[in-house]
Amino acid sequence: xxxxxxxxxxxxxxxxxxxxxxxxxxxxxxxxxxxxxxxxxxxxxxxxxxxxxxxxxxxxxxxxxxxxxxxxxxxxxxxxxxxxxxxxxxxxxxxxxxxxxxxxxxxxxxxxxxxxxxxxxxxxxxxxxxxxxxxxxxxxxxxxxxxxxxxxxxxxxxxxxxxxxxxxxxxxxxxxxxxxxxxxxxxxxxxxxxxxxxxxxxxxxxxxxxxxxxxxxxxxxxxxxxxxxxxxxxxxxxxxxxxxxxxxxxxxxxxxxxxxxxxxxxxxxxxxxxxxxxxxxxxxxxxxxxxxxxxxxxxxxxxxxxxxxxxxxxxxxxxxxxxxxxxxxxxxxxxxxxxxxxxxxxxxxxxxxxxxxxxxxxxxxx
Ligand code: GDP
Numbered sequence: 001x002x003x004x005x006x007x008x009x010x011x012x013x014x015x016x017x018x019x020x021x022x023x024x025x026x027x028x029x030x031x032x033x034x035x036x037x038x039x040x041x042x043x044x045x046x047x048x049x050x051x052x053x054x055x056x057x058x059x060x061x062x063x064x065x066x067x068x069x070x071x072x073x074x075x076x077x078x079x080x081x082x083x084x085x086x087x088x089x090x091x092x093x094x095x096x097x098x099x100x101x102x103x104x105x106x107x108x109x110x111x112x113x114x115x116x117x118x119x120x121x122x123x124x125x126x127x128x129x130x131x132x133x134x135x136x137x138x139x140x141x142x143x144x145x146x147x148x149x150x151x152x153x154x155x156x157x158x159x160x161x162x163x164x165x166x167x168x169x170x171x172x173x174x175x176x177x178x179x180x181x182x183x184x185x186x187x188x189x190x191x192x193x194x195x196x197x198x199x200x201x202x203x204x205x206x207x208x209x210x211x212x213x214x215x216x217x218x219x220x221x222x223x224x225x226x227x228x229x230x231x232x233x234x235x236x237x238x239x240x241x242x243x244x245x246x247x248x249x250x251x252x253x254x255x256x257x258x259x260x261x262x263x264x265x266x267x268x269x270x271x272x273x274x275x276x277x278x279x280x281x282x283x284x285x286x287x288x289x290x291x292x293x294x295x296x297x298x299x300x301x302x303x304x305x306x307x308x309x310x311x312x313x314x315x316x317x318x319x320x321x322x323x324x325x326x327x328x329x330x331x332x333x334x335x336x337x338x339x340x341x342x343x344x345x346x347x348x349x350x351x352x353x354x355x356x357x358x359x360x361x362x363x364x365x366x
Contacts, residue, residue, distance in 0.1 A: 038073075039055065039058070041073060041076045041077055041080065042080075043055075044058070044059050044073070044077045045077055045080045045081060045179075048077070048081055048176055048179050048180045049081070049084055049179055049180070051119075051180050051181045052180075053153060053180070056153065056176060056177065056180045057155075059074065059077050059176050060155060060173050060176060062074040062077070063078070063158075063169050063172045063173055063176070064158040064169050074172070077176070078172050078175055078176065081175055081176055081178075081179035082175060082179075084178065084179035085174075085175040085176075085178035085179050086178060086305070087178060087183060088174075088177075088178045088182060088183045088184060088185050089183065089184055089185070089204060089205070089288070089289075089292055090174065090185045090187065090202065090203040090204045090205070091184075091185070091186050091187070091203055091204065091205045091206075091207060091288060092186075092187045092189065092196075092199040092200055092202070092203035092205070092206040092207065093105060093108075093186055093187070093188050093189070093207050093209065094188075094189045094190070094196050094199060094206070094207070094208050094209065094225070095190075095208065095209030095210065095211075095235075096190065096211075097190060098211075099209040099210065099211055099235060100209060100211075100235040100236060100275045100276070101188055101190075101209055102142035102143055102188075103142075103235075103275040103276055104209060104233075104235060104273075104275035105122060105143055105146070105186055105188060106142075106143040106144065106145050106146050106275075107145075107275050107278050107281050108186070108275075108281060108284065108285065109122065109143070109145075109146045109149070109152060109184075109186065110145045110146065110149065111278075111281050111282070111285060112184060112285055113149065113151050113152065113184075115285070116184070118151070118182075118183040118184055119151045119152070119153070119180075119181055119182045119183060119184065120146070120149075120151060120152045120153070120182065120184040120185075120186065121152075121153045121154075121155070121173075121174075121177040121182040121184070121185050121186070122143065122146060122152065122153070122154045122155070122186045122188065123155050123157075123170050123173055123174065123177070123185065123186070123187050123188070124155070124156055124157035124170070124187065124188040124189065125157055125163075125166055125167050125170050125187060125188075125189045125195050125198055125199050126156075126157035126166070126189065126190060126195070153177065153180075153182060155173060157170070158170065158173075162319070162322075163194055163195060163198060164198075164315060164318065164319045164322075165319060166198075167195070167198035167199070167201075167202070167315075168312070168315065168316060168319060170187060170198075170202065171202045171312060174187070174202060185203075187199050187202060187203055196224075196225050196228060197224075197228070200228045201308055201311050201312070201315075202308060202312075204291075204292060204295070204301060204304070204305075205230045205231065205288050205291055205292065206228050206229050206230050206231075207229070207230070207231050207232075207233060207284070207288070208225065208226070208228075208229040208231070208232045208233070209233055209235050210232055210233070210234050210235070210248065210252065211234065211235060211236060211248075212234055212236070212237075212241060212244040212245040212247065212248035213248070223259075226252075226255065226256070226259070227259055227262075229268055230262075230264070230266060230268055230291055231268055231269050231270070231271070231284070231287050231288065231291070232249075232252050232256070232268065232269075232270045232271075233270070233271050233272070233273055233284055234248045234249050234252070234270070234271070234272045234273070235273060235274065235275055236274060236275075236276070237272035237273055237274050237279065237280065238274035238276065238277045238279060242272075245272040246272055248272075249270045249271065249272050250270075252270045253270045256268050256270065263300070264294075264295055264298075264300045264304070265294070265295075265298055265300065266291055266294055266295065266300075269287050271283050271284055271287065325357075325360055328360055328363060330359060330360070330363050331356060331359065331360055331363075334355075334356055334359060335356065338352040338353075338355055338356055339352070
């Protein structure tokens with residue numbers, strides 16, 4: 001429900017009450033100056049590095065903003081935070097809706113904070129949130145323990161733009177969180193395809209949450225997603241589901257053997273656990289830390305982070321070029337025309353594309 005302060009009718013009542021009663025009624029909840037001034041870049045950086053959560057949140061809001069003036073500040077803040085970033089374990093957590101991601105992240109997070117100390121940030125990549133107007137992933141209400149944990153920071157998925165844009169913002173948020181001293185980062189994503197690839201390209205360990213079902217466990221799981229996984233965990237191994245979960249685990253192990261060995265040198269593991277009843281959660285975290293030790297020792301950890309940086313450089317270029325093209329005021333109306341011509345068979349796709357690109361490059365020269 002809206003706060004009464006935001007209700008026009010209520011505001012009117014307050015004013016009238018004051019006049020009629022002959023006394024001035026001051027709403028005690030009314031903030032004098034609700035708009036805080038925007039901090040400067042150095043204030044942002046100083047606050048973030050000190051671990052000030054309000055500053056971190058405000059900086060993330062700028063990262064997520066589509067306004068060019070916000071982006072300018074955000075990029076400067078990110079650049080200045082870069083030297084303080086990198087010192088974390090980044091874990092991607094994926095699974096179809098209902099697999100138990102939020103329940104699991106809540107127990108995983110609480111467990112890892114208790115065992116290892118430090119600070120945890122939970123972020124998300126959910127490109128579908130653009131359509132549904134509001135991301136579910138990373139929603140605090142789904143993680144009741146972490147939501148009130150003093151060492152946890154939960155941020156739902158940025159909701160504006162293409163998958164590339166959403167993912168870039170999440171990656172930039174990782175940098176800010178690390179600079180603010182978060183040494184454990186979870187990136188949640190929904191197991192449907194492309195968002196996994198984006199998530200995989202910004203984490204050190206990619207965890208796939210699966211369920212034991214009926215029939216062929218491997219049905220419907222894209223080979224590509226399985227190949228990306230450093231660990232597969234079968235959730236809800238509790239009650240009368242334990243045996244089915246074990247069976248699913250052995251089917252996944254067999255399937256993983258058929259894939260070529262990963263370049264990291266690590267053999268992906270499969271475990272069963274129950275997020276809800278907190279059974280076997282230690283095994284999952286033992287696996288992740290063994291992996292991190294393993295890849296730090298063989299050099300894969302640093303190599304992969306460098307590769308990821310390179311990937312994101314090209315992704316940024318692609319995104320900005322795409323935006324520059326599609327948001328060009330000359331191109332925008334031409335697109336519909338050329339599209340219609342292609343659909344009517346008047347020109348081929350390639351010719352239409354060439355017309356548009358030629359017009360764009362000409363416009364860029366001006
Ligand atoms: P998400 O959509 O992947 O985030 O899944 P949720 O965490 O919201 O879980 C979906 C449903 O499965 C909820 O009703 C949970 O209570 C239930 N659930 C999650 N983990 C477990 C588990 O370990 N065991 C059982 N039996 N139920 C679980």
